Amino acid sequence: MPPPGKRGTALRIGASPARAKSRVWGRLAELRGPGVPARALDARALAALAANPGCRRRAILDGAGVDKAALAGALGAPSAFGQSQFAFMRGNAFEARVKADGGAELLRLVHQKLDPAAEPPQEPHVPDLAAAGPEGRTARTALALREAATAGGWTLLDHPMLALEVAGSPAFLEPDAVVVHPDGSWTVVEIKSFPMLDGAADPAKVGAAARQAAVYVLALEEVAGRLDPAPRVRHHVLLVCPKDFSNLPAASAVDVRKQRAVTARQLTRLTRIQDIVDTLPDGVCFSPELPAEELTAAVETVPATYAPECLAACELAFHCRARSRADGAVTTLGRSVRAELGGLTTVDDVLAAAHGEAGDPEDPAVAALRRAAALRAEALASAGQEAVPCH
Known part of the structure; x- marks a missing residue:
């Protein structure tokens, strides 16, 4: 018997492809909610999805045909994204x-x-x-x-x-x-x-x-x-x-x-919808009719990859930005900043590395941060100001 949340894995091993596909489509219908029709995936959504292929949250919501605008409103983070x-x-x-x-x-x-x-x-x-x-x-x-x-x-x-x-x-x-x-x-x-x-x-x-x-x-x-x-x-x-x-x-x-x-x-880099479905716990549903707390917990079962560019392309951008900021993720500052920081994934990690409290001194990102912190302290000292810790 498959472990909880892994039903699709057993299907792919022991069932025919047609039957497994039918079960996946049934699971996607469950994710939308009872009687909720699927929202068509258009070229605009595909272009946005291709621009952020690492975002499993958008992939599963679009694949299941979830109305992301209604979902964002139910989560308390409505977006003005769309056409008047x-x-x-x-x-x-x-x-x-x-x-x-x-x-x-x-x-x-x-x-x-x-x-x-x-x-x-x-x-x-x-x-x-x-x-x-x-x-x-x-x-x-x-x-x-x-x-x-x-x-x-x-x-x-x-x-x-x-x-x-x-x-x-x-x-x-x-x-x-x-x-x-x-x-x-x-x-x-x-x-x-x-x-x-x-x-x-x-x-x-x-x-x-x-x-x-x-x-x-x-x-x-x-x-x-x-x-x-x-x-x-x-x-x-x-x-x-x-x-x-x-x-x-x-x-x-x-x-x-x-x-x-x-x-x-x-x-081609997008994770297959079936593979994402396989990782979801049983009973997860993204219906906007659910209570906000339950809906938030359901959305958080799927990891997101937020970047500022999402604000122009995704209805859930405000919700994901708030979560990213609460977690202190450096992706909130943009993909270019994230790329420069290497293995430092949170703002707390970056500040600790800059102050010499953590991080490998041989890491180029850590070395650059410590050099920048030293230059900042030197500039403030020469101006006669007291160095204020970065926040």
Whole structure:
């Protein structure tokens, strides 16, 4: 009989893969709570998860489909992370304008920015991608891509559905559009509502869009790899934004090769969801309906890897930051500081090493801290001030 909290290990040893997978999905449903539907894992969440692959907490919450915004509110640390209703409506209106008339303007921008040598888009094919459920839509998208790759001419896939395996679980992704060129190659199109002023947009927002598009490129490469011959997935995506302060579309070609490589490498480092489930005690549940104390204890059963960058990407960032500060973790100060300090993981450890109370003098981090403390004391002494201990 397996020890408490280790049921999945026995399943992997003695049961069939299909049965073990079914039990894992059942366990994930238990983690969400009775009758709570799973929240879809989108490309934005995947890009954020890939940026922090060591965070098991986010991996299991996203893998189980937990509503992290509702969870953060129930924990008493609500986050303003997300898009306002006004911005959401404005984005939908702009996307509808860009795709009007069968995507004529969108295809014109793709032709102008990415494939000017090809024939101009005339009477493009816009296949119907409707199907039952995400699996059905994924299969219908794959069929449409296969047909378009050999048909010639321009094809616009409006909100196709792609699948990408992440940490042993499938994630269904829905890009704004995918364009098939006359040569059979595929391009991802990202439509955003932030403005492009004088031909340039906010670099931080462009970077976030590029990381999101890189996830779609990876998913498209999975589809292309199953075809013979495999179509080329272009690593330049088209970013479409409002021009200046108008509602007219402007576009820019964005090279996502770097983001694609980083995302692919980070996703392979993610711990499999099943492996994380195996470590959880029986009865753990992340339902926001639970009492705050019980919910906090459940969340703390899964280790987090907090960094200041989480504030821009995760709904639980304020909760994890408070816990990190309470524990005195140096990661609260940023990943670069954490990397410089080596084996010193808490602020107390750092101060003790700086004051000569702990630490190996041969450790470069300890030596640097003691040198910095000595310089600080020397500077204060020369200024006639009394050295105040660091806190």
